[in-house]
Amino acid sequence: xxxxxxxxxxxxxxxxxxxxxxxxxxxxxxxxxxxxxxxxxxxxxxxxxxxxxxxxxxxxxxxxxxxxxxxxxxxxxxxxxxxxxxxxxxxxxxxxxxxxxxxxxxxxxxxxxxxxxxxxxxxxxxxxxxxxxxxxxxxxxxxxxxxxxxxxxxxxxxxxxxxxxxxxxxxxxxxxxxxxxxxxxxxxxxxxxxxxxxxxxxxxx
Ligand SMILES: [Zn+2]
Numbered sequence: 001x002x003x004x005x006x007x008x009x010x011x012x013x014x015x016x017x018x019x020x021x022x023x024x025x026x027x028x029x030x031x032x033x034x035x036x037x038x039x040x041x042x043x044x045x046x047x048x049x050x051x052x053x054x055x056x057x058x059x060x061x062x063x064x065x066x067x068x069x070x071x072x073x074x075x076x077x078x079x080x081x082x083x084x085x086x087x088x089x090x091x092x093x094x095x096x097x098x099x100x101x102x103x104x105x106x107x108x109x110x111x112x113x114x115x116x117x118x119x120x121x122x123x124x125x126x127x128x129x130x131x132x133x134x135x136x137x138x139x140x141x142x143x144x145x146x147x148x149x150x151x152x153x154x155x156x157x158x159x160x161x162x163x164x165x166x167x168x169x170x171x172x173x174x175x176x177x178x179x180x181x182x183x184x185x186x187x188x189x190x191x192x193x194x195x196x197x198x199x200x201x202x203x204x205x
Contacts, residue, residue: 007033007043008059014094014175015045019052023096023186027051029167032062032081033092033175040064040086042093047075066143079143080150080169087151088159090171092178100189101168105136108198109164111153112136114188115199122184124159131199132158134185139166160185 001009011031018024018031029051032044044066045051046058060071064086066079081093104112111133114120118127125132135153140146150161150169159181161169170185172178192198 003035004043004059004061005056007035008054008056010175011043011045011059012054012056014179015051015054017179018094018096019050021098023098024051025097028097029095030075030077030081031092031094031175032078032085034085034090035061040082041069042078042082042085044074044078044081046072048073076141076143080146083143083147083150084161084169084171087154088156088171090159090178091173092175093169093171094175094178094182095167095169096182097167098186100186100193101134101162102165103193104134104189105162105164107193109136112162112189112192113199114192115201117188117191117199119184119187119191123181123188125157133199134158134160134162134189136162136164139163 014031027048030045032042035041035043042062043059044062046060060074061069062074062078063069064082066082068074084093114132121127137149159171170178170182172181
């Protein structure tokens, strides 16, 4: 199996899992893995397909701008994947349209504060006395504008970005680490939404 086919198979497997969780409804969301860094090359899920039904062939190679190098049509969002991979040094970036991050961004448009929750360990942070603020940026269709907004708020210890009224990006060294971080973060966001008590102890009811 070629490196690209292996990446495609891994991306299809992850996408099916996220689709099963209701986080990739319709044809939404996209996942990527870095194939090479010099120059930057990513394998990204192809655009416009049901993410629960991808095969190892439904993958596109893009460059550092998110433009197709080979394969079919990449999602427009591939540009932000590439920017995140470059800036954060991530090996994999996952973007899903889960509801909890979008609801949380609506309530905390300047960033979602989280603290003193065991699941923060699964996000790579401490369970106690460690204020984590998940950045929120406005939605838009120009990936360079989104990329600039991401970079302004980037912190190496906070591997996630919520795009308001849209979805969330989470990254890690590989797809498995990104998935673990996303699963834990989605739980954390549901916690603050349902309790309506955020990480700075503010009761936002
Ligand atoms: Zn999206």
